[in-house]
Amino acid sequence: MARRAAPEVNAGSMADIAFLLLIFFLVTTTIETDSGISRKLPPPVDEQEKPPILKEKNIFVVEVNKNNDLLVEEAPMELSELRAAAVAFLDNGGGKGDDACNYCQGAKDPASSDNPTKAVISLRNNRETSYATYIAVQNELVAAYNELRNRVAMQLYNKTFIQMEKDLNDVNYPGNKEKLKDQIKRIQELYPEKLSEAEPKK
Template sequence: MARRAAPEVNAGSMADIAFLLLIFFLVTTTIETDSGISRKLPPPQDEEVPPPILKEKNIFVVELNKNNDLLVEETPMELKDLREAAIKFLDNGGGAGEDACNYCQGSKDPSSSDNPTKAVISLRNNRETNYETYIAVQNELVAAYTTLRNREAQRLFGKTFVQMEKELKDVNYTGNKESLKEDIKKIQFLFPEKLSEAEPKK
């Protein structure tokens, strides 16, 4: 009796189907990217350079403890008041002579910062500080710089600093991008973002 041949499954199109599925998943899948804090690290230095000497009045100390309590200049403060306090410090303009600030609109308190170019915000936190609180504090401090930059950009160029940065990134921008870059640098020079982060406390 002749043996019957077992029927074969036609797998010729399996490679095509697998390839089509692969393309489908590549096209439809969204890849999540972690958002972080935009910070520019200082360039590496070949030789040790001593840190610049800072007057204590030009340093604005912001601390976060392990209970997420905010201390500004050793005084308890609510997060909602931090931006205004930072603006008041940065825009004080209490310097005289070379340190004088002719564009500052602050109270010119001699016991506070001399000039925005000299002012440094020092952020210190505890290792047990909540990450969300830490980011919220960072946002408020950066927002203080942005507020002041917007004000100066509006005064000098008739548009906000945020608008200028958007125009620089816009591929359809018809103006002179080199001139726009220079204008942005001028505003950044008037209010440089000097945000110092100390080693977290244990």
Template sequence: MPRRKGAPEVNAGSMADIAFLLLIFFLVTTTIETDAGLDRMLPPIEPPDTDVIIKQKNIFTVNINKNGQLLVEDQLMDIKDLREAAKAFLDNNADGTCTYCKGRKDPSSSDNPTKAIISLKNDRETKYSTYITVQNELVGAYNDLRNREAQRLFGRDFTEMEAEYLNPETPSSIREDLKDKVKRIQDMFPQKLSEAETSTAN
């Protein structure tokens, strides 16, 4: 009886090369999503040369407790009313130096937009979603006022101009033109949003 031949061998010599090529292919073609995060300007590390005295009326205090309730200027407030309250504070113009402000000039509120500071503080047990919602409303107050002035001066929204300016695909000539316009609007309503240290729950 003739001897049976064994099963044919598979040449695996190039399998490592194929696996390596597939690995390179997937590394090159796969996109990894990254979180954009929050755009915030951090204060400088160096302390100021002179002590800056800030009047209490120029600080708009917003506190969030662990239950998600808002205490604005020591008064309970619904989150839907926060943006308008913040805009009224920023646009108040108590000292009359702001030529573009349309506020009530309430002597007990902020002197002008350059001195107005919004202080946001939350409890350690505050829900993250609540904190971000409140923060978005406060940033929205700045953007609404900036949009108003950008429409008056340049006929378009500030948020649109800023997005185009920050877009790396925008041609350099257009970005250069937008640079001074964006800075001018930012200087009119500087975003002074102080995020205070979280308080310990009682």
């Protein structure tokens, strides 16, 4: 009895199909990239322009020494307490007249910051500070700003500030992005992120 030859599968177009699939996945796949810490270098200083005068009470000094100890206003503090201390400083609202803050919910201590728009957090590090501690302190300070921005965003727009930023970066966001940009800008003006980093000490 004669043996039947097995039919051959034509694989000539398989390479074309694999190539088309590869192109399809390369075009449609989105790769998330880490944005890192959002910091900008200060603009060039104009010699004729005088730097703004800051009141001592509007500066919140945070220092990390070479032993990774955290000092806030020259007093030792645990990292877990830093966010609450920064929120209390930023949201104090102790100003009078033009410096008054009508949306602040702080203690209104006249010895602390006048207004979130005037408040500056000054971060000083030692060159021997560990990178992990430096990032942890940065995270707590940025989280303090985000906490206040989330609160005011919920009051004004019934949505957190973090969600608003996510929506702005979402390519499929169905709403009006220009309106969303204006809302985000308004919140950033109410609680501007004024985080100053001094030259590290040796």
